[in-house]
Amino acid sequence: MVTTVHEEHDxxxxxxxxxxxxxGELDAHETSLCLRRLGHDAALSRQWAEYCLIRDALRGEAxxxxxxxxxxxxxxxxxxxxxxxxxxxxxxRRWLRGAGLVAAAxxxxxxxxxxxxxxxxxxxxxxxxxxxxxxxxxxxxxxxPYLAAHQDFAQGVAVYPQVRLTRVSxxxxxxxx
Amino acid sequence: xxxxxxxxxxxLVLGLTCIAxxxxxxxxxxxxxxxxxxxxxxxxxxLTYEGKFVFQQGDVLQTMYVVSRASGGQKHTQLVTLDGTxxxxxxxxxxxxxxxxxxxxxxxxxxxxxRHFPDLLPANAAVLVNWYSVRxxxxxxxxxxxxxxxxxxxxxxxxxxHELCVEKDSLLPLKAVMVNEAGRPLQxxxxxxxxxxxxxxxxxxxxxxxxxxxxxxxASTADMLTLRQLPPGYTRIAAVKRRLPNRPQEVxxxxxxxxxxxxxxxxEPATRPLEPFKGASPRGMLNLxxxxxxxWQVTVLGDAPWPAVEAIAHAxxxx
Numbered sequence: 499m500v501t502t503v504h505e506e507h508d509x510x511x512x513x514x515x516x517x518x519x520x521x522g523e524l525d526a527h528e529t530s531l532c533l534r535r536l537g538h539d540a541a542l543s544r545q546w547a548e549y550c551l552i553r554d555a556l557r558g559e560a561x562x563x564x565x566x567x568x569x570x571x572x573x574x575x576x577x578x579x580x581x582x583x584x585x586x587x588x589x590x591r592r593w594l595r596g597a598g599l600v601a602a603a604x605x606x607x608x609x610x611x612x613x614x615x616x617x618x619x620x621x622x623x624x625x626x627x628x629x630x631x632x633x634x635x636x637x638x639x640x641x642x643p644y645l646a647a648h649q650d651f652a653q654g655v656a657v658y659p660q661v662r663l664t665r666v667s668x669x670x671x672x673x674x675x
Numbered sequence: 676x677x678x679x680x681x682x683x684x685x686x687l688v689l690g691l692t693c694i695a696x697x698x699x700x701x702x703x704x705x706x707x708x709x710x711x712x713x714x715x716x717x718x719x720x721x722l723t724y725e726g727k728f729v730f731q732q733g734d735v736l737q738t739m740y741v742v743s744r745a746s747g748g749q750k751h752t753q754l755v756t757l758d759g760t761x762x763x764x765x766x767x768x769x770x771x772x773x774x775x776x777x778x779x780x781x782x783x784x785x786x787x788x789x790r791h792f793p794d795l796l797p798a799n800a801a802v803l804v805n806w807y808s809v810r811x812x813x814x815x816x817x818x819x820x821x822x823x824x825x826x827x828x829x830x831x832x833x834x835x836x837h838e839l840c841v842e843k844d845s846l847l848p849l850k851a852v853m854v855n856e857a858g859r860p861l862q863x864x865x866x867x868x869x870x871x872x873x874x875x876x877x878x879x880x881x882x883x884x885x886x887x888x889x890x891x892x893x894a895s896t897a898d899m900l901t902l903r904q905l906p907p908g909y910t911r912i913a914a915v916k917r918r919l920p921n922r923p924q925e926v927x928x929x930x931x932x933x934x935x936x937x938x939x940x941x942x943e944p945a946t947r948p949l950e951p952f953k954g955a956s957p958r959g960m961l962n963l964x965x966x967x968x969x970x971w972q973v974t975v976l977g978d979a980p981w982p983a984v985e986a987i988a989h990a991x992x993x994x
Contacts, residue, residue: 641963641974643919644941648976650771651788651913651930652937 516546701810708809709801715825715839716800718846719793721745725876726818726869727757728792732862733960741791744878751878754791766791787913792864793848795839797934806830806908806933807837815840817849818866827935833906833983834936835861845871856980861960900942900968902990906983908933931977931987938977938987945972955981964988 512535518524519532536543703711725742736758743752752766763774766789775782797803812824822840829836840850850865902911913930927942951966962984965974968991975988 643921644939644974644976645961647917647919647928647941648937648939650786651939652790652978 512542513545516542519546702808703810705804708804711825712796712800712803712809712827715841715846715848716794716796716798718841719743719796719848720750720798722845722847722871723875724793724847724869724871725874726866728864728866728869730792730862730864733956738867742875743794744875752789752791752794764791787915792851793866795848795851795864795935797932800934803827803934806834807935812838815850818869820849820869822849831907832856832980833908833986834933835980837935842871847871853978855959862978899994900971900973900991901994902940902987903992904986904990905931906933906986909936909938909983909987936977936979936983938975938979938984940987940991941974941976942971945970953985966991969993 515524515528515532519529524532536546702708723744727738727740730737730739738757740755740757741752743750749768752764754764754766756762761776763776765772765774769787769789771786771789773784773786775784803809806829807827808830810826810828812826814821814823816822817840821843823843825839825841827837827839835856836854838852838854839848841848847869849869851863852860853862855861909931910933911929912932913928915928916925917928918925922943924943927940929940929942931938931940945967951964953965954963955961959981961976961978962981963974963976964984965972966988967973973988973991975984975991977984977987
């Protein structure tokens, strides 16, 4: 089980690097490397967001070092996010390959959505699949007005009134036909 | 005092302390819980207060100023964003005016809904005891004031846990946390400074605001779909037709709530083949399911656990 041991080792190393980044213990070069990896590794980016949350929760306050998490999340605007149908129909599921990675036009600071297939054995959560199925989420995405409309009622006044979705792909069954 | 006597006294004191702690952490009876919840809900509506709070949801952090003045059974609340674009929210019963100061003249929008921190509990908060088990937690200190945690634990999978640290004298919530089933905080509000009652600055004279467009809402007329069964405690609290950006025609927006959890149901004509899809924000704070029912596309979206969103989405049927 050499692979497993390596994976475990890598995970620990990643966790330590993230922790150091959060504590401001990395030098400029290491910080830059770490941020670049965060930008391309959805799992790592989720872990980073969780670290931020845990750190805040542990300290019992939300704004100890507000700039850092926000700046890093700004750097993560490129994180791929997917939308996917619930049922797998492999012969029909043609992700929008042509779309590819289009530069995110929207401003940062929004809410990123992740949509996946219901099939537990699905490969949709793997970063490779996410990357392959990414397209730009613009302000014209069909879901965005729903989010804003929902927030009018839910927690409307305290939340950013305009939710921005960035980089969500639309399954072929939705967008292509 | 002899050593054995001293030990007896110590044992007694320790025993009493444990009883007090134990009693404090027992779930409250439905009647007690209902009374406390109602008092906390009323405090946020009937008190005059002013302060600054931070709001955290996932990656978003926001600082806001709030002042709420109560008089004659009414309350007027003003919230101002202290980060990013200056935005002012004027909350009245059931609606909010949002004034955005960017560039030239301020832009004013009217929005439905007026829920805001610290006024998060519903008006009839006592009924929450049917869906949440309530208990007092630890003492704490927030924004320099002593408070005590009031914990609302869900009785089923259709809602999340809520915790409020309420100020000891006034019962005004100073901190509010929504926690998911794994115990992870999804959303938090906390005052960093607050003045309650006397000391709040007097209201500024009324300003004249630019004309506000009429609310983009009409009463729902939809009777084409129905919900067969709702998760326990959820009722429909709003049903409107509204015009949304990127939509050629009005969509139906129905809102379901148990008093603390809010789930929206959007209905629009299905204009193309649709495979059902689901989604969530990265930490699961928002869940979504979209499916086709007859000739309609139905999208359910809420700051609610997946089972609640799923149950509502699957309950939709044609009449």
